[in-house]
Amino acid sequence: MTTSVSVMVVEDDQDIRDILSEVLIGAGYSAVTACNGAQALEILKTVKPGLILLDLNMPVMNGFEFRSLQKSDPAIAQIPTVVMSALHNMVAHLPELVIEEALEKPLELDQLLRVVEAHCGLRRARSVPSA
Amino acid sequence: MTDVILLVEDNTSDEKLAVLAFERCGVANDVIVVRDGAAALDYLLGTREHAGQRVLPTVVLLDLKLPRTHGLEVLRRIRADERTTLLPVVVLTTSKEDEDVLRHYSVGANAYVRKPLDFDKFAEAAKALGLFSSGAPVAPEKHSALQVAEEALRISEEHLRDALRARDEFLAVASQELKTPLTSLTLQIASARQRLEEHDAPIPVAKLEATLLRASLLVTRLTALIKGFLTVARLSPGRMALLLEQSDLRDAVDTALAGVRELLARSGSKLEVRSGAPILGNWERLTLDTAIFNLVSNAVQYGQGKPITIDVDVQADRARLVVADHGIGISRELQESIFQSTAPHEHFGRFGLGLWVAHEIIEAHGGTISVASERGPGSTFTVLLPLARKELSA
Numbered sequence: 236m237t238t239s240v241s242v243m244v245v246e247d248d249q250d251i252r253d254i255l256s257e258v259l260i261g262a263g264y265s266a267v268t269a270c271n272g273a274q275a276l277e278i279l280k281t282v283k284p285g286l287i288l289l290d291l292n293m294p295v296m297n298g299f300e301f302r303s304l305q306k307s308d309p310a311i312a313q314i315p316t317v318v319m320s321a322l323h324n325m326v327a328h329l330p331e332l333v334i335e336e337a338l339e340k341p342l343e344l345d346q347l348l349r350v351v352e353a354h355c356g357l358r359r360a361r362s363v364p365s366a
Numbered sequence: 367m368t369d370v371i372l373l374v375e376d377n378t379s380d381e382k383l384a385v386l387a388f389e390r391c392g393v394a395n396d397v398i399v400v401r402d403g404a405a406a407l408d409y410l411l412g413t414r415e416h417a418g419q420r421v422l423p424t425v426v427l428l429d430l431k432l433p434r435t436h437g438l439e440v441l442r443r444i445r446a447d448e449r450t451t452l453l454p455v456v457v458l459t460t461s462k463e464d465e466d467v468l469r470h471y472s473v474g475a476n477a478y479v480r481k482p483l484d485f486d487k488f489a490e491a492a493k494a495l496g497l498f499s500s501g502a503p504v505a506p507e508k509h510s511a512l513q514v515a516e517e518a519l520r521i522s523e524e525h526l527r528d529a530l531r532a533r534d535e536f537l538a539v540a541s542q543e544l545k546t547p548l549t550s551l552t553l554q555i556a557s558a559r560q561r562l563e564e565h566d567a568p569i570p571v572a573k574l575e576a577t578l579l580r581a582s583l584l585v586t587r588l589t590a591l592i593k594g595f596l597t598v599a600r601l602s603p604g605r606m607a608l609l610l611e612q613s614d615l616r617d618a619v620d621t622a623l624a625g626v627r628e629l630l631a632r633s634g635s636k637l638e639v640r641s642g643a644p645i646l647g648n649w650e651r652l653t654l655d656t657a658i659f660n661l662v663s664n665a666v667q668y669g670q671g672k673p674i675t676i677d678v679d680v681q682a683d684r685a686r687l688v689v690a691d692h693g694i695g696i697s698r699e700l701q702e703s704i705f706q707s708t709a710p711h712e713h714f715g716r717f718g719l720g721l722w723v724a725h726e727i728i729e730a731h732g733g734t735i736s737v738a739s740e741r742g743p744g745s746t747f748t749v750l751l752p753l754a755r756k757e758l759s760a
Contacts (some may be wrong), residue, residue, distance in 0.1 A: 254553045294717060340549040344557060345556075
């Protein structure tokens with residue numbers, strides 16, 4: 236059985252995970268977080284997000300490794316994925332990642348919400364975050 | 367076979383400069399070059415398979431920043447082995463400050479040579495003292511003064527270009543690292559402003575307090591990062607020396623713990639410090655505190671909420687600090703790069719610059735840092751620092 240959520244945040248920094256969940260939930264979306272690519276793949280077995288926000292530089296399994304495993308699994312290959320990174324030449328890595336969209340850190344809140352809205356639809360009424 | 371000179375040097379430009387200086391001064395000894403500390407120890411002391419050289423070199427020229435086994439550890443083991451305890455060892459340093467720190471700890475070097483500036487002076491002095499066998503003077507057509515000057519200039523240029531490239535890479539990595547807390551801070555502020563605009567009702571004071579607390583923690587984190595970078599910049603060759611004063615390693619650990627309290631509470635990890643009697647050494651306290659703070663906050667950050675232990679004790683003739691977590695661990699290929707400022711670009715699983723900053727600080731104090739880890743069951747960082755001399759004789 237799969238649960239659907241709006242956004243999955245894959246990010247190793249706890250502060251960023253916390254604040255992203257908070258702003259997404261505040262904007263009426265539901266969010267799930269993972270600390271690295273390996274944990275994200277595990278969660279994706281049961282949760283189907285409308286969008287994945289993917290950091291690149293993470294221990295255990297980085298964004299590149301995650302992306303290549305994601306693309307090879309038909310069940311999750313089509314989930315829209317947007318990179319968020321502070322890498323100075325991030326755009327150069329996008330073809331290798333087979334990703335078109337990237338958000339540069341530090342993230343702009345308005346820009347972030349526009350991207351989420353484009354993939355997950357307009358913000359809905361405020362919902363209580365699930366535990 | 368004439369007596370050989372053993373040159374322990376991983377940098378090929380420095381190797382060339384040393385060999386050039388010997389040639390210029392008519393030193394006829396063969397120069398054997400090994401590229402890391404472990405290879406030097408194999409050569410001198412042997413391994414389980416072979417007994418080491420029966421004829422020791424006339425002199426060992428020892429660089430300090432070596433792969434695999436640090437130069438100070440090589441020197442310590444040379445002095446500890448009865449076969450090599452009297453072997454002349456000349457330590458190659460890069461700054462006057464290195465020499466001061468080393469002299470302070472009387473690590474057992476016979477002399478110091480600042481490279482590449484003092485190679486010539488050293489080769490001449492050593493030859494005059496009869497340490498080296500003198501050969502025929504180098505044929506003038508082979509090394510005219512102009513050719514030598516040109517070669518030295520070319521090598522210095524190479525050094526400078528390498529240094530510039532390293533500086534550029536460092537700037538890229540450092541700004542990436544600064545942007546991580548900056549991302550959270552930016553979103554915190556934007557989100558708070560949005561709440562202010564959207565709500566007619568005032569935001570509860572408790573909520574505002576929580577937001578401000580989180581923002582100030584992020585500012586603390588940014589400040590700590592910047593402080594670490596600036597500390598390392600100050601420690602680089604030719605800069606200011608450390609202001610050493612006697613202090614207790616246990617106090618430095620306490621200071622670091624105070625700094626990670628909030629982070630620790632949030633992580634859920636339990637932290638236990640095991641220490642006994644005071645452990646005195648000559649350290650620059652504020653700087654050493656930064657190194658220990660970085661090690662402990664790394665353990666908290668990647669400890670997955672599992673227990674962390676810190677042991678502070680004396681091991682042989684050195685102060686020892688062991689920080690062990692039970693978190694994600696560090697794979698073998700990453701272990702090679704965690705103490706460097708710029709990892710190869712295919713590695714996007716770096717642990718940030720905190721460990722590199724700790725490494726630089728500890729080495730500047732004449733100490734060593736190493737990691738033992740497997741992916742999964744956690745990482746154990748071991749720091750060894752020189753003790754104050756009084757402690758040594760006690």
